[in-house]
Amino acid sequence: MANISGKAYALTVLSPIKKGCIGDTSYQISYADEVQSRLHGLRDCEDSPLAKVPQTYLARFFILDDVFYESTPGCDPFCNLLDILSIFQDRFRLLTLPREDHLKSRYLVFSSNFHGDLENYLRGMWSAISADIKNIWEHCVAFDKVQDAEGFITYIKRCQLTANLFFNGSTNDPLEDDSLEEQLKALYLKQQFAKFAVSHQGLEAAELQEAFRAFIDRVQPNQLAAPTWSPGQSIP
Amino acid sequence: MTQQLDLPDIQGNIIRAYGRFGFPKGRFFFLRIDDGKMGRDFVGTITKKVTTSVSWGPDGIIPKPKAAINIAFTYNGLKALGLPRASLVGFPQEFIMGMKERKEILGDNGPSDPIYWDKVWEKHEDVHVAIAINAQTPENGQPLEYVEEAYQWVKSQIDDSHGGVVLLPGHRGDDGQEDLPFQDASILYDDHGQPCAKEHFGYTDGIGDPVFEGQITDEYRVAGRGKLTREGGWARLGTGEFLLGHPDEAHEYPKAPAPILLSRNGTFMVYRKLHQNVAKFESLLDAHAKSFPGGKELLAAKLAGRWRDNGAPIVNTPDAASKEAWDQRFAAADPRTRDGMLADFRFDLMGGKCPIGAHIRRINPRGSLEFGQDGAYDTPGALDDRRRILRRGLPYGVVRDRGSDDGNHGVIFMALNTSIERQFEFVQQQWINYANDSKEGSDKDVLLGNHNAAAPSKMVIHADPKSGQPPYFVSEIPRLVETRGGDYFFIPSMTALRMIAMGKVDPT
Amino acid sequence: MSNIAGKAYAMNVITPIRWYMAWINKLIFRLATRDSSSLRGLVTLSLIHYARWVIIDRWKFPHLDPSQPKEDLHYSYMLFFSNFNGSWDQYVDSFTFAIPSGLDLFWKKNVRYPKSVPLTPFHDYIRHNQIDTDHYYNAYPLASSNDVKSAKHLKRKLIAFEQGVRDAGPEEFLKKYHTLLVEVQYDLGDMQPAPIVSLAAQAVDARRLLDAQGRR
Numbered sequence: 001m002a003n004i005s006g007k008a009y010a011l012t013v014l015s016p017i018k019k020g021c022i023g024d025t026s027y028q029i030s031y032a033d034e035v036q037s038r039l040h041g042l043r044d045c046e047d048s049p050l051a052k053v054p055q056t057y058l059a060r061f062f063i064l065d066d067v068f069y070e071s072t073p074g075c076d077p078f079c080n081l082l083d084i085l086s087i088f089q090d091r092f093r094l095l096t097l098p099r100e101d102h103l104k105s106r107y108l109v110f111s112s113n114f115h116g117d118l119e120n121y122l123r124g125m126w127s128a129i130s131a132d133i134k135n136i137w138e139h140c141v142a143f144d145k146v147q148d149a150e151g152f153i154t155y156i157k158r159c160q161l162t163a164n165l166f167f168n169g170s171t172n173d174p175l176e177d178d179s180l181e182e183q184l185k186a187l188y189l190k191q192q193f194a195k196f197a198v199s200h201q202g203l204e205a206a207e208l209q210e211a212f213r214a215f216i217d218r219v220q221p222n223q224l225a226a227p228t229w230s231p232g233q234s235i236p
Numbered sequence: 237m238t239q240q241l242d243l244p245d246i247q248g249n250i251i252r253a254y255g256r257f258g259f260p261k262g263r264f265f266f267l268r269i270d271d272g273k274m275g276r277d278f279v280g281t282i283t284k285k286v287t288t289s290v291s292w293g294p295d296g297i298i299p300k301p302k303a304a305i306n307i308a309f310t311y312n313g314l315k316a317l318g319l320p321r322a323s324l325v326g327f328p329q330e331f332i333m334g335m336k337e338r339k340e341i342l343g344d345n346g347p348s349d350p351i352y353w354d355k356v357w358e359k360h361e362d363v364h365v366a367i368a369i370n371a372q373t374p375e376n377g378q379p380l381e382y383v384e385e386a387y388q389w390v391k392s393q394i395d396d397s398h399g400g401v402v403l404l405p406g407h408r409g410d411d412g413q414e415d416l417p418f419q420d421a422s423i424l425y426d427d428h429g430q431p432c433a434k435e436h437f438g439y440t441d442g443i444g445d446p447v448f449e450g451q452i453t454d455e456y457r458v459a460g461r462g463k464l465t466r467e468g469g470w471a472r473l474g475t476g477e478f479l480l481g482h483p484d485e486a487h488e489y490p491k492a493p494a495p496i497l498l499s500r501n502g503t504f505m506v507y508r509k510l511h512q513n514v515a516k517f518e519s520l521l522d523a524h525a526k527s528f529p530g531g532k533e534l535l536a537a538k539l540a541g542r543w544r545d546n547g548a549p550i551v552n553t554p555d556a557a558s559k560e561a562w563d564q565r566f567a568a569a570d571p572r573t574r575d576g577m578l579a580d581f582r583f584d585l586m587g588g589k590c591p592i593g594a595h596i597r598r599i600n601p602r603g604s605l606e607f608g609q610d611g612a613y614d615t616p617g618a619l620d621d622r623r624r625i626l627r628r629g630l631p632y633g634v635v636r637d638r639g640s641d642d643g644n645h646g647v648i649f650m651a652l653n654t655s656i657e658r659q660f661e662f663v664q665q666q667w668i669n670y671a672n673d674s675k676e677g678s679d680k681d682v683l684l685g686n687h688n689a690a691a692p693s694k695m696v697i698h699a700d701p702k703s704g705q706p707p708y709f710v711s712e713i714p715r716l717v718e719t720r721g722g723d724y725f726f727i728p729s730m731t732a733l734r735m736i737a738m739g740k741v742d743p744t
Numbered sequence: 745m746s747n748i749a750g751k752a753y754a755m756n757v758i759t760p761i762r763w764y765m766a767w768i769n770k771l772i773f774r775l776a777t778r779d780s781s782s783l784r785g786l787v788t789l790s791l792i793h794y795a796r797w798v799i800i801d802r803w804k805f806p807h808l809d810p811s812q813p814k815e816d817l818h819y820s821y822m823l824f825f826s827n828f829n830g831s832w833d834q835y836v837d838s839f840t841f842a843i844p845s846g847l848d849l850f851w852k853k854n855v856r857y858p859k860s861v862p863l864t865p866f867h868d869y870i871r872h873n874q875i876d877t878d879h880y881y882n883a884y885p886l887a888s889s890n891d892v893k894s895a896k897h898l899k900r901k902l903i904a905f906e907q908g909v910r911d912a913g914p915e916e917f918l919k920k921y922h923t924l925l926v927e928v929q930y931d932l933g934d935m936q937p938a939p940i941v942s943l944a945a946q947a948v949d950a951r952r953l954l955d956a957q958g959r960r
Binding site: 486487488592611612613618619621622658662665675676678679696701706 | 785891934
């Protein structure tokens with residue numbers, strides 16, 4: 001299934017935003033611009049609401065306002081029919097220009113790379129940050145019908161797109177894809193052990209062994225909960 | 237070779253590293269243009285004596301000059317000379333900003349912060365022109381005789397401008413002076429008084445200087461200095477990596493200001509005065525040599541990637557025995573074979589011979605970034621070929637006391653490339669002060685890294701798994717090199733110089 | 745608004761593709777998914793956390809309610825999302841120099857795709873079609889993709905080692921410890937904040953830090 005690579009899942013969601021605007025005497029803004037402004041107002045790194053959503057590796061939001069017109073140089077295709085016909089009649093020349101496309105709605109795009117099963121992820125997301133979810137999705141078409149986790153799951157699935165190719169560059173072995181807790185713990189251990197190895201270089205065997213035991217007691221390699229890096233941690 | 241360059245149009249310091257051609261002395265000084273017309277006249281006069289890239293000597297166009305003179309400009313200098321805005325906007329952002337403004341990108345913090353630089357760089361917008369003199373030394377007489385001759389000639393042109401062109405003082409000297417009018421540089425001499433290619437830490441420098449299409453040089457020098465081909469050989473790099481107006485490795489013309497005559501055959505120069513903390517370096521080696529198996533010189537060789545005494549690449553001489561064998565072969569070899577022994581090699585994938593973080597491996601990975609996945613990229617050096625720089629500098633000062641960091645000694649680092657950001661700045665930022673591309677996280681280059689006590693760095697000297705030894709960690713690394721000044725310059729072609737002098741640069 | 749979260753950069757690119765040609769790209773992607781050797785260049789580059797390509801057929805934009813107008817497009821669209829390490833320039837350069845043929849395969853048949861070599865037209869094409877991210881979250885901003893992979897390897901080795909030496913005497917411990925060090929000698933890189941590639945982004949981040957410190 002193309003959304004999955006190992007145990008990592010690629011969720012791609014396009015939610016159409018309502019047309020029209022919030023208008024009152026003090027404040028006028030289109031629904032889409034309001035959504036965008038709320039996204040800009042979200043805090044970053046460990047303070048992002050997504051830091052509270054379990055199993056999220058990397059995720060993003062952006063507003064898809066419209067598609068782009070390809071006013072870029074043409075690439076010379078060998079034996080293009082229109083190109084050849086334009087030798088005989090100039091009207092064919094203009095037909096080789098790209099067509100101008102426009103979207104009728106603006107879309108809120110949510111792309112998440114996470115560990116595990118889609119429904120569990122969305123349930124976890126609703127449970128952790130339902131207020132933020134409402135704040136972000138509030139002005140999207142048909143979102144007013146979402147009242148609970150199950151409603152959220154149904155809604156997201158209606159907006160979901162399937163990836164044609166999902167490249168997972170975070171693992172050398174897809175069968176060994178780690179949960180977020182495992183990844184964060186691994187990063188914590190890497191940092192701690194590198195420091196240990198450097199600062200305990202050259203010690204006598206017994207001394208080193210004792211120091212290592214103390215190290216293990218401190219870092220608790222099998223305890224995923226703590227000590228470890230917290231999601232979104234930006235300070236070493 | 238598919239390229240025939242217009243050598244008389246190209247300034248000599250681009251094609252040649254003068255130090256290798258019997259020009260052991262250098263003098264660099266900087267000028268401010270206070271009057272555009274006077275400045276242009278000055279440029280016109282100097283241009284008549286600027287050294288180009290034509291061949292020298294009995295088979296050459298001209299006899300070998302006693303002193304070479306070359307000239308370059310900062311963005312503010314070009315502006316002061318009256319270049320039109322339409323040309324000025326075409327210069328790259330980093331050149332316009334100048335090196336001082338880029339300190340965060342370059343890692344010039346702590347003791348390398350511009351507040352500690354030589355005074356000449358204090359008002360960086362005043363630095364307009366760089367004059368470089370590279371000279372031979374006479375058989376008999378004062379070593380600086382030819383330098384002085386050329387310098388006095390340029391000075392008299394400055395005086396003739398009646399204040400239109402001003403020589404900027406502010407270089408630190410050997411005896412605590414802070415206001416010298418120039419920066420002297422010189423090749424170092426060994427214990428027998430013979431010139432050698434070493435720098436103050438004791439390493440032989442500049443062996444791997446790139447070779448590009450159209451550059452007049454012996455063909456055998458391409459091996460180890462050009463780019464790697466998929467078939468395992470070496471080819472010259474695209475001219476456009478080092479000369480504007482020619483196709484580069486991306487199969488296009490490098491971004492350049494308009495009009496073409498302003499930029500073609502020119503290039504950009506990074507000038508950096510780098511002080512070397514010799515005492516800290518020797519202490520670092522001594523401290524670790526106590527526990528590093530193999531001793532001090534092997535350790536020094538692992539840090540740099542070459543042995544200090546003769547530049548033997550550690551990948552081919554990873555221990556005392558192989559070094560001895562190499563030395564014997566080297567001593568008996570002819571110059572051409574010697575050159576191959578020094579330059580023509582590739583790194584070992586696992587780093588057991590040449591550590592992955594060794595200096596020369598960081599600045600020019602030579603196909604290592606393909607990580608042994610033969611054929612994964614277009615060519616083995618695909619990620620490396622556009623990160624090369626021409627080295628044109630010289631050491632400065634003399635170390636009077638190897639037990640002291642004070643003193644006026646280091647390297648005048650001069651790097652020439654067509655994109656300061658993509659070439660010099662990238663290597664400095666991503667490969668010297670960082671190491672993600674070689675999978676070593678934030679570990680910094682031991683020699684040039686901007687080490688700081690708040691987040692101490694380290695180097696892993698990898699173990700060969702068959703040896704039964706563990707890897708060795710070099711830690712407690714102090715900052716060994718401190719930036720003491722510099723800026724970004726544009727080295728125009730002779731055509732461009734003449735047009736600048738005439739005030740006729742116009743991209744309309 | 746930022747495309748950067750620590751060491752990761754979020755790139756979003758949307759490009760039109762003639763609807764009757766989209767099957768070619770879908771086929772290429774399906775083959776690439778089956779045969780991982782075609783992605784060897786990407787894997788070796790090791791700059792990417794996760795990346796995906798999504799082809800939206802022109803009549804398949806989500807339509808949730810009769811009140812929402814139905815899209816009426818000439819082209820189908822290809823969305824590309826990447827989470828990569830390093831600067832934008834380094835990433836696009838790497839693609840062009842290391843895997844130009846791979847790039848050409850993936851963007852084949854996209855309208856006005858200029859091929860990946862020479863560089864500047866390809867740069868321009870990506871920039872032209874890139875949408876900036878409005879909010880980007882990275883669970884480990886201090887870690888590059890290389891750091892994540894090496895951390896996993898080190899954790900496995902460390903845990904196995906610890907279990908294996910619980911009852912060992914000092915000499916045996918030392919011997920096995922040295923073996924461990926050799927096994928993880930490529931996994932010990934430090935993890936500090938990313939180099940500053942963009943002074944503009946750095947200024948925004950400095951304000952964020954000040955703001956966060958103020959709140960703590």
